[in-house]
Amino acid sequence: MGFPVFVLSLLFLSCGDAFGRESAPNSAFEVMKFSNGFTVELFQVLNEEHENLVFSPFGFASNIFMLLEGASGETATQIQETFQFNNESLGKMRNGFAYYYDIFEANKKDSEAAGSYNKIVVKKDVLLLPEYKDLMTMIYRANITEASDNRTGLELHSDVGILSHWQDYERLPVYVFLSHETAAPFYLRTSSGSSTSRKEILVPMIPQVGVFRNGYDEKLGCSAVELLFEAKTVSLLLLIPDQPDGVHSVIEKLPRVSIPYLLESLTESEVEVSMPQVAFVNPMLDFTPFLKKKGIKKAFDPETADFSQASSERELYLKSLTQSSYFTSSFSSIKSVAEGLPKLGPKELRRKRNINRLSANHPFLFFVIFRETGLILLAGKVESPTQTP
Structure with missing residues (x-):
């Protein structure tokens, strides 16, 4: 039997000049602490496998929370216990993620791009709950589309990077x-x-x-x-x-x-x-083994996964979590x-x-x-x- 599929992709957004707003809220610093906390572990996991490496702790953290937003029951409990937060902290972290995505969105027309963008592709016969769709589009700026293929399972993928261009040509005399x-x-x-x-x-x-x-x-x-x-x-x-x-x-x-x-x-x-001068991308970094080693198991099991906050479809489960990241130094x-x-x-x-x-x-x-x-x-x-x- 085929299972419903839910595909998440984070793509480039722009990050431009300084913005006119108040100082970052406490929730933004909470997201920073949570996201940055993965940096060392991911470095140590990925280091030996890659001669050149680029990855995004923020993209990974975003995926974890987008996964949690759809989880219920023991699946949600296992994710919360693994990453040491509760339902009360979920609302605060949600505000923190919204803060960063607001900035990326506000500067997306700038010529220099840095940041992340969310995309959700779901199999046609899987209906996402309105509340979940609202969270994905309003907080995580997710673009939700449908696919007609026969993939099985829930796939989370993030694309994060930075693109820059030579600017301020009037300053070229400094060369x-x-x-x-x-x-x-x-x-x-x-x-x-x-x-x-x-x-x-x-x-x-x-x-x-x-x-x-x-x-x-x-x-x-x-x-x-x-x-x-x-x-x-x-x-x-x-x-x-x-x-x-x-x-x-x-x-x-x-x-x-x-x-x-x-x-x-x-x-x-x-x-x-x-x-x-370098320009490279690490395509399809697979964080699935890392999550399983951390203790996230129920979400990957079609028999036990509970994503009833995302859809009424009982067979929805997590198949993989991958990432592609881009970096250039020119x-x-x-x-x-x-x-x-x-x-x-x-x-x-x-x-x-x-x-x-x-x-x-x-x-x-x-x-x-x-x-x-x-x-x-x-x-x-x-x-x-x-x-x-």
Whole structure:
């Protein structure tokens, strides 16, 4: 017997300039804490399987709550107990998710895109309850469509990423200070048996010059620098290990730090940063084994799954939860320089200065962060910038 299907997809939305509104509500910070809490676990689960990696804790967290919104009985209880929240916190978290999606929606026409968008595809003979449809469209901005195929089970999928374009062309004279390196060395970590060595390859490097928040984190053993996007709501945090083979050590140490607190601890100073030009997508990351290991089992069982808050169809169950995420690093130079240079006086620009120089010329970690709350929209690592995942 075939089972009803319910397909959820998160696609790109836009995230633009600063918005005129009050400070983020407490519910937005609650969502941040919940979502960011998956970052370390997902990093550790996915790290060994991928040379280059990008994923979205926020997309994953959104899927969990959209799943919970439709769950009832023991299925809902198991999800709540696994992730340690209750019915009272559901309303608060719902408001928090609405806050982020409101911002993504308000800025969707901007040319720089960053964020997530929800889509639900349901088999034609499955009727979603009006209350559930309202939640999906009003809170999670879900586009609900129908499919006529014979898939079985409930599939959740998220697409999250960032797309940027060269902007502010009138500021191009700042490139007098820049030198785009079309062939600079990047040092790969290579392993052979019990020994580790490094291999040099040549890749395009993008320079960033300006006054940025940067510093060194002793706990992680790496340099950290925040770079700016055209979209003022998000920024890019780079964690650059001391050694080419240090990225795995940093991932192991991530539980010791809070990324938002680390970002706040950085201090502004003039810095020159170079990083490789990369563009890649991790398609169809499968979080199903991760959920089952966490203890989510009833939702996957056609005999025990209860999604009666979503539909009166008794045979609705969760088949899989997957994600595709996208990241490109060819975007942030102009805005970064334009933001940084006005802070330097004319005399400083004329004379030779002592500038801190950071080079992501070996494997590093990156985080795309929603600046107002510290929400990690994307996280990932770059080990080989000439390779696609």
